[in-house]
Amino acid sequence: MNCKYFGECGACKVYEGGYEHQLALKLELNQERFLPFYSGDISVFESPHTHYRSRSEFKIWHDGETLYYAMNHIDKKGIVFIDECPQVSRPISVLMPKLLKAVKERNIGFKLFGVDFLSSKGGEIAVSLLYHRALDNEWRELASEIAAELNIYIIGRSRGQKIVIGQDFVTEILNVDGEEFRFNYIENSFTQPNSQVNEQMIAWALKNLFRADTDLLELYCGAGNFTIPFAKKFRKVLATEISKSSINAAKSNMLLNDVHNIEFVRMGVEEFVQALDGVREFNRMKDIDLKLYNINTIFVDPPRSGMDEDTCKFAARYENIIYISCNPETLARDLAILCQTHTVCDMALFDQFPYTHHAEMGVKLTRKGL
Structure with a gap:
């Protein structure tokens, strides 16, 4: 895996010499x-x-009117702005810039501090948007537009609030020795990443x-x-x-x-x-x-x-x-x-x-x- 943030982003700590x-x-x-x-x-x-993580969490950093995905710096001092992550599953990787663009366009980024992604191999995605403010009906309407536009599920979370648009889980199909097993993976709960x-x-x-x-x-x-x-x-x-x-x-x-x-x-x-x-x-x-x-x-x-x-x-x-x-x-x-x-x-x-x-x-x- 080649990543332009090796040596800065704290998600990967052992990268010299490549995967093997x-x-x-x-x-x-x-x-x-x-x-x-x-x-x-x-x-x-x-x-x-590459593209092996079906569950990923990112900070959202505000710089004036601009929003960035961010991760902790590898030395644990400060953060690193990122615009891509080759760890995450391909569906999440494709969605990341589209989601940030839609959040900016609909103006629902106020006090947004984190985004959690949960995907299935089949491309189903549930996105949790984490806020330091109460979410109202206007937020629900705008987030519903984004969910329909990007064909995703959105869960809005703030203290004491959970608003589900669509559903709060994805269905994963695991293939084990030629046999399929189906699992509903629920957002904000443990699943194998x-x-x-x-x-x-x-x-x-x-x-x-x-x-x-x-x-x-x-x-x-x-x-x-x-x-x-x-x-x-x-x-x-x-x-x-x-x-x-x-x-x-x-x-x-x-x-x-x-x-x-x-x-x-x-x-x-x-x-x-x-x-x-x-x-x-x-x-x-x-x-x-x-x-x-x-x-x-x-x-x-x-x-x-x-x-x-x-x-x-x-x-x-x-x-x-x-x-x-x-x-x-x-x-x-x-x-x-x-x-x-x-x-x-x-x-x-x-x-x-x-x-x-x-x-x-x-x-x-x-x-x-x-």
């Missing part, structure tokens, strides 16, 4: 980091070199799941990104997530894919363990008979903070563990606990965030002595 060099650095770093736990080959899954790498992560995890007439437990299920494809491989899936909005999205996505063998439970890990062990009863679990589940595989995809010690020990109850991590540092910390009882038998690096130090890792573990 930055990827090689990530692999070398993580091979060394995980050597105490695994000495085999780490499979590497590349990202497209790199769709192509996301497809590779799901395919890798599916390949490494232990197929049997058993059931799967998933922690941190989010909106069902992994859960729904996994349901094709197990008799039943029990999936937990603490976020109410994510659970609601997961249930909606399950129906969108005509999947019916998943139970989604809004519950943190600590509470779930208490329910599983019969320590406490929860109304949220009253319709779920845990005795009917035969679980020997657990899948976890925690936030950047990873899993705490108690959660690691809970995961270690199961014969097979698949762990997807967006933070190799906390993954290494957790493996120090998990590898007391389990052996790492496969690892993968997914280049979800090119031109940065970040990498997504996948780990397959089996209990020692099996």
